[in-house]
Amino acid sequence: MSEKCCCCGTQNKEQFKELEPVLEKYAKVPGSLITILQKAQDIYGYLSIDTINHISEATGIKPAKIYGVATFYAQFRLQPIGKYLIMLCQGTACHVNGSEIIEEAVCEYLGIQDGETTEDGLFTLNNVACLGCCSLAPVMMIQSADGDETYGNLTKDKVVQILAEIRERA
Amino acid sequence: MKVIIGQGSCGIATGAKKTQAEFEAQIAAKGVNVEIDFTGCVGTCYLEPIVDVYEDNGDMTRYVKVQPDRVERIVEEHLVGGKVVEEYAIAPEDQQFLDKQQRVVLRHCGLINPEKIEEYLAVGGYEATQRVVTSMTQDEVIEEIKVSGLRGRGGAGFPTWFKWNAAKGNPGKNKYIVCNADEGDPGAFMDRSVLEGDPHSLIEGMIIGGFAMGATEGVIYCRAEYPLAIKRLEIAMAQAREKGFLGKDIFGSGYDFDLRIKAGAGAFVCGEETALIASLEGERGMPRLKPPFPAAKGYWQQPTNINNVETFANVAWIINNGGAAFGAMGTQQSKGTKVFALAGKIKKGGLVEVPMGLALKDVIFGIGGGIKQDKQFKAVQMGGPSGGCIPADLIETPVTYEDINKTGAIVGSGGMIVMDEDTCMVDMARYFLDFTRKESCGKCNYCRIGTKRMLEILERITRGEGQDGDIELLEELAAKIKDGSMCGLGQTAPNPVLTTIRYFRNEYEDHIYNHTCTAKSCKELISYEITDKCVGCTACSRKCPVGAISGEVKGQHVIDKEKCIKCGKCLETCKFGAIVKK
Structure with a gap:
């Protein structure tokens, strides 16, 4: 446990100043926990224990409950992610059209498994349920600070080429 | 004149933004007075990016698969020269995809700018x-x-x-x-x-x-x-x-x-x-x-x-x-139209809105154009993880809530995933069970633990380690999960397994008793062999990551089945069709 446990003080106010406007708006509005967690994740990329404790302090919701909500939903992450988040669709249409082969190619090229981040901190791989672009299956979406980009009709070679290009740019 | 570019998520994924940028550049370069706008998804996802050119009198030409390299010709010949580029325009058989539909829900999709x-x-x-x-x-x-x-x-x-x-x-x-x-x-x-x-x-x-x-x-x-x-x-x-x-x-x-x-x-x-x-x-x-x-x-x-x-x-x-x-549209019990999302091994994937009561065949073959590469149609999955697989011999089934329910599937939200001879039905059941197991909230024991147990059995079967009695055990668990779950997720989670057992029991039996995968899709149950078509080019042996292929140059090669990891690289590499999956 970190020495600077923030559930008993406000020393972390400075650390969470980007989150302040969000907390000001939502902390006391009932039913806003998921919204707050989404905004916090947008800002910090993931939900750290410190962030959860800070939100708890501002909202009065117990950290255990926040943790419960954060782990219930697929969207929330408790670990930092790479610069590029690869959301590889594993929906039915993608599965039928060979998304497992695409996953193998990505894992082989990047040397990571689902949920992991490359050592250089560039890529994180996440399998997701369905991106809703089923006619272009297999599909992946890559999220980064530059915005979201969706790639369809993937093949083993195409997916490796896309990742290689991103790696080169970065 | 007006150029309208389809920009739903699928259009953007195929490069509609790049197409738009190219239009802007070309139009500026040629100095023509043309307005550029965008619209949502027209539904013919397999033809994206789609560009509609409207004449001042309201006539419209639809261009399909407009990647940036097609833009210059459209601008030069059509926007400047006033002559339609027939080569890039939508083909009559693709136009049919839209003409055969009756649109209520999608009445404006692909026609208006959703942001205005x-x-x-x-x-x-x-x-x-x-x-x-x-x-x-x-x-x-x-x-x-x-x-x-x-x-x-x-x-x-x-x-x-x-x-x-x-x-x-x-x-x-x-x-x-x-x-x-x-x-x-x-x-x-x-x-x-x-x-x-x-x-x-x-x-x-x-x-x-x-x-x-x-x-x-x-x-x-x-x-x-x-x-x-x-x-x-x-x-x-x-x-x-x-x-x-x-x-x-x-x-x-x-x-x-x-x-x-x-x-x-x-x-x-x-x-x-x-x-x-x-x-x-x-x-x-x-x-x-x-x-x-x-x-x-x-x-x-x-x-x-x-x-x-x-x-x-x-x-x-x-x-x-x-x-x-x-x-007045639809049938006595299922009125109106319904939108279906056609995907999977289908030639023309996209959104199809038709009056309820149309036969599955009319949707899949009449509108969707049939199966990719003209392979054999095996089944259509409807209703997602709560639904089931409807086999080829029930293809005349009218799409109504009642008729689809009778097959063991459900209309659900309207997803239709089409499967061909290469899709293993046991693997599909495993896929859906894996999904529902992950998505179970955990409140009801039968849903939380039962789906996990069913998944383990299905995984065992697809690995070739199925046992006598597994099918019956799956059926027993399925019945208990349905009875013992509080909400729709658990009550319907076994449906994909039950419908595949009902219609494709032989595939389960093949896996369990013969250790073969009917669709040649389950990795552990297939093997690769080199036939006498092999000319000894050595391409496959150089690609094989585990060195399982041996043979003389210009002589027939062989695969060491002990070493083979069944990655399929040799099959992809061979240009002579000499490698077969068994």
Whole structure:
């Protein structure tokens, strides 16, 4: 446990100043926990224990409950992610059209498994349920600070080429 | 002249933004006076990016698969020269994909700019809302919907009027109308298309529904995986508010109604009404026992009505054209039209809206053009993880709630995943069970542990380690999970397994007793062999990552089955068709 446990003080106010406007708006509005967690994740990329404790302090919701909500939903992450988040669709249409082969190619090229981040901190791989672009299956979406980009009709070679290009740019 | 570029998520994924940039550059370079605009998804996803060129007299030419390298010719020959580039224009057989449809829900998708309320108003937008709030009573609205026979398009097919009426009849300080836009079924994307292509039709449906049940606030629960849908909804809501269609005293009627969006956080179980409400309240999305039903005690314990996007998108059309006109389409029990998302091993994938009652064959072959590479059609999966696989010999089944239920599948939200001879049905069952196991909220033991046990058995079978009695064990567990689960997720989770056992029992038996995969898809049960077509080019042996292939140059090679890891690289590499999967 970190020495600077923030559930008993406000020393972390400075650390969470980007989150302040969000907390000001939502902390006391009932039913806003998921919204707050989404905004916090947008800002910090993931939900750290410190962030959860800070939100708890501002909202009065117990950290255990926040943790419960954060782990219930697929969207929330408790670990930092790479610069590029690869959301590889594993929906039915993608599965039928060979998304497992695409996953193998990505894992082989990047040397990571689902949920992991490359050592250089560039890529994180996440399998997701369905991106809703089923006619272009297999599909992946890559999220980064530059915005979201969706790639369809993937093949083993195409997916490796896309990742290689991103790696080169970065 | 006007150039309109389709920019739904699928259009953008195929490069519509690059196409637009190229048009802008070419038009500027050639100095022609042409307006560029965009629209939502027209539904022919397999032809994206799609570009429509409108002449000043209203005539339209549709160009398909317009990658940037096709733009210059279109600009030069058509926009400057006035001559259609036939080579890139939509082919007659593709035009049929659209002509054979009857569009109510998708009436504006791909035609209007979803970010301009003026374009929605120009096609009669908000007239229904005005009529409802200024000249109809709540009961009259509900009666019109009753006459139409509209049933919930999210999966269960419950009559919409009944839900509205129940919420209207229950007392409450505040009543809420909620739109389930958390399209969680993998393989269904009609809601995304409506949200991205025609957000105002959803807003209108919600205002009208809200008025009918007496709600003053609406919430759209939209999945976070649809960022473009959320953005376009926000724009549409702001515009509607500015015009006075949302907010206080709508159309001077004294009726107040406003909307907000709540982004979902990714949980399939939130498609269940009570789980969705728990999620709206910021909790873990876990269902609770019913009654009380949401119509009595829902969001914040107030009377709440939840409908799906497609259901709401029908409402304004019904008010404008009359419930009887809607009811005239479809069959006696399943009225109106339904949007289906055609995907999988289909030639023409996309969104298809047809009157209910059409045979599966007419949708898959008549509109969808049949199976990719003309392979053998094996089955169509309907209803996602709650549904089932309908085999080829039931292809004449009319698509109605009742007829599809009889097959063991459900209409569900309208996803149709087409499968061919290469799809292993045991693997499909395993795939869906894996999905429901991950998505089970964990409240009911049978759903939480039972799905896990079923998955283990299915994994065992697909690995070739199936045992005598596994099929019966699956059936027993399936029955117990159905009985022992509180919500729809658990009650329907075994359906994909039960329907595949019912129609494809031989495939299960092949896996268990003969250790073969009928579709040659399960890795552990296949082997690769080199036939005498081999010319000894050595390409495969150089590609093989484990050095399992040996042979002399110009002599037939062999695969060492002990070493082979079945990665399939040799099969991909061979240019002579000498490698076969067995």
